[in-house]
Structures are given as structure tokens and as C-alpha cells.
Amino acid sequence: MTPFVIPFFIAHQGCPHQCVFCNQHAISGNTSGKVTAAQVAEEIAQKLAWPRSSGRMVQVAFYGGSFTGLPLSQQQELLAAVTPYLATGQVREIRISTRPDFVSLEIIDHLKSFGVSLVELGVQSLDDEVLQKSGRGHTVAQVEEAFALLKAGRMQIGGQLMVGLPGDSRRKALNSARRLAALKPDLVRIYPTLVMQGSPLAASFTKGLFRPWSLGLCTAVCSSMKDIFDRQGITVARMGLQSCETLEQDLLAGPYHPAFGELVLSRQYYKKLRAILFSAQKDARGQRLTLRLAERDRSLFTGMNKENMGRYQRRALLNNVEVVFTPNQRRFTVEVS
Numbered sequence: 001m002t003p004f005v006i007p008f009f010i011a012h013q014g015c016p017h018q019c020v021f022c023n024q025h026a027i028s029g030n031t032s033g034k035v036t037a038a039q040v041a042e043e044i045a046q047k048l049a050w051p052r053s054s055g056r057m058v059q060v061a062f063y064g065g066s067f068t069g070l071p072l073s074q075q076q077e078l079l080a081a082v083t084p085y086l087a088t089g090q091v092r093e094i095r096i097s098t099r100p101d102f103v104s105l106e107i108i109d110h111l112k113s114f115g116v117s118l119v120e121l122g123v124q125s126l127d128d129e130v131l132q133k134s135g136r137g138h139t140v141a142q143v144e145e146a147f148a149l150l151k152a153g154r155m156q157i158g159g160q161l162m163v164g165l166p167g168d169s170r171r172k173a174l175n176s177a178r179r180l181a182a183l184k185p186d187l188v189r190i191y192p193t194l195v196m197q198g199s200p201l202a203a204s205f206t207k208g209l210f211r212p213w214s215l216g217l218c219t220a221v222c223s224s225m226k227d228i229f230d231r232q233g234i235t236v237a238r239m240g241l242q243s244c245e246t247l248e249q250d251l252l253a254g255p256y257h258p259a260f261g262e263l264v265l266s267r268q269y270y271k272k273l274r275a276i277l278f279s280a281q282k283d284a285r286g287q288r289l290t291l292r293l294a295e296r297d298r299s300l301f302t303g304m305n306k307e308n309m310g311r312y313q314r315r316a317l318l319n320n321v322e323v324v325f326t327p328n329q330r331r332f333t334v335e336v337s
């Protein structure tokens with residue numbers, strides 16, 4: 001069962017940097033500023049009372065910003081607000097997100113003493129030129145060092161990647177995915193680069209110095225990145241930003257779609273079927289084939305706005321093929337006879 005996450009967005013607090021894409025206030029939807037310990041305690045109590053949290057593993061997540069860049073006293077206050085719920089077992093895990101260069105042995109010890117078990121690193125790219133052009137202020141070597149420290153501290157690690165940053169390309173994005181997979185994170189999130197009002201990227205975009213990737217390119221590259229993580233058994237916990245009103249208001253340009261993850265999954269599904277059908281049709285030598293798919297994969301099969309149907313048709317992939325959807329079939333499995 002998926003965990004029940006109680007999220008807190010630490011919008012830009014604790015971060016002295018200005019990455020070119022960053023407009024944390026718009027992305028997180030939190031425009032009210034600082035999150036306080038009292039708010040954390042109150043929100044947890046409220047969410048634990050929701051029927052939806054009952055019987056599920058509850059996680060408290062401090063997203064956004066750079067948690068370990070906050071003053072130590074503020075980190076302690078926020079984490080201590082979760083302690084009573086950890087002690088009773090009502091909350092099982094705390095996760096935080098931060099920058100790779102804000103990780104040290106002391107920081108890890110401190111996080112562990114408050115029960116933090118997962119650290120998500122804003123890796124964004126594993127290409128030094130892309131990191132530099134994106135104003136990240138850290139290098140690939142610092143990402144690798146942060147992974148090594150967190151592994152030594154027996155922390156679970158999440159890695160966030162962005163595609164379509166300044167200087168990025170299909171080759172570089174796939175290479176970043178391969179390099180991240182080699183570091184063996186426990187989970188990964190992949191985000192398209194969007195141009196948000198008020199970010200440095202917005203100024204470059206307005207001057208014609210930055211062109212965001214198209215939705216089609218971004219979807220295709222993300223589906224290949226997901227293939228890489230799937231092959232290594234690494235969970236891709238999210239693809240695309242959570243849609244919210246503030247984000248949509250502040251979005252200036254870029255490959256945004258409220259169901260971006262679904263677009264990527266249906267693209268990935270199409271590629272898988274294409275490979276299976278090519279080879280099955282070759283072996284069948286003109287005989288009729290039956291393709292059995294899980295009923296719950298029907299929307300992935302057709303694709304958003306029937307996009308995949310057009311792809312099958314253009315390549316004549318479903319000629320002489322009967323497609324049967326089976327209610328009890330395991331998701332993402334394909335049987336051909």
C-alpha cells in the first residue's frame with residue numbers, strides 16, 4: 001500500500017542559491033513564508049484524524065528548499081514537532097529534501113538523531129556543464145560524495161533529476177539517468193524544466209536565450225529514463241510536478257501537463273508493445289495474433305487522446321491482431337498467442 005504522506009513545503013528557506021529554474025514559492029504553492037513547528041504539529045494531528053490515513057504507513061516529508069541549509073535551531077524545532085508522533089508509531093518515517101553540497105557526516109548524524117530515514121537530493125543533472133549553466137552551484141563530484149556519505153550513514157536516498165535544463169540534451173539526460181542509477185538510489189523523481197515567472201530562466205526565455213523542450217521530446221526522453229531505472233529495479237516515485245493553481249498561474253512556458261506521469265507511462269507502454277508486436281508478427285508469418293493485456297492498462301494502451309492508437313495505425317502494428325483486455329491480468333504484462 002502506498003504510504004500516506006504529510007507534506008510540508010519549506011519554500012526557498014535555507015537556500016542561499018538561485019538556480020535558474022527556481023521559483024520555489026510558485027512551485028510549492030506556499031506563499032505564506034516560513035513553516036513553523038506549531039504548524040507542523042497541528043497539521044500532523046489533523047491529517048492523522050483523516051480516515052484515509054488509517055492503517056497506512058504515515059510519512060512526514062519536508063519538501064522544497066534545502067532543509068539542511070536551515071539554521072540548526074530551526075531544523076531541530078521542525079523535527080522535534082514530529083518526535084511525539086514517531087514515539088507513538090503514528091508516524092513511521094521522516095523524509096527531507098536538500099542539496100548535495102549540504103550533506104556532511106555531522107548533518108547525517110543530526111538527522112538520524114531525530115529519526116529522519118530518507119534524504120532526497122536535488123541532483124537535477126549528472127553533467128557538470130548542465131549544472132553550471134543552471135546555476136546549481138555544485139558539481140557531479142559533490143553529488144557522488146553526498147551519496148557515499150548517506151550510504152555510509154545507512155540512510156535511504158532519493159534522487160531528483162530535471163530534463164531540459166540549459167545545456168541539456170537527450171544524450172545528456174539519458175546519461176544522467178544511467179549515472180544516477182549506478183549510484184543506486186532508493187527512489188527517483190523526474191521533473192521537466194518549466195519556465196516560471198520570476199525565475200532567472202524567465203528572463204532568459206523572454207530575451208530568446210532559452211528555449212524549453214517540447215512536451216513530446218520531454219515525454220519521449222523521460223520514458224527512456226524510466227526504462228533505465230526500471231531495468232535496475234529503482235522506483236520512480238514521480239514524474240512531473242504536482243499540478244496546483246499557483247504553479248499554473250506562474251507558468252510562463254515549458255512542457256507542462258497536469259498528467260505528465262501518465263503521458264510518460266503510456267509512451268513507455270507503447271514502446272514496449274511495439275517491440276513485442278514487431279517480433280511476434282515476424283514469427284507469425286501472416287497468421288492472426290491475440291494480444292492479452294490487463295484491463296487496468298487500457299488507458300495506457302490507447303494513450304492520452306488516443307495518441308497511441310495513431311502510433312499503432314501508422315506502423316500497422318495492430319493489423320491482424322485481436323486485442324483482449326483481461327480483468328485479472330497483472331498490470332504491465334503482455335501475452336501474445
Ligand code: SF4
Binds near residue numbers: 016022024064122
Ligand atoms: S537549491 Fe533548491 S531552493 Fe535553492 S535555488 Fe536551487 S532549486 Fe531553489
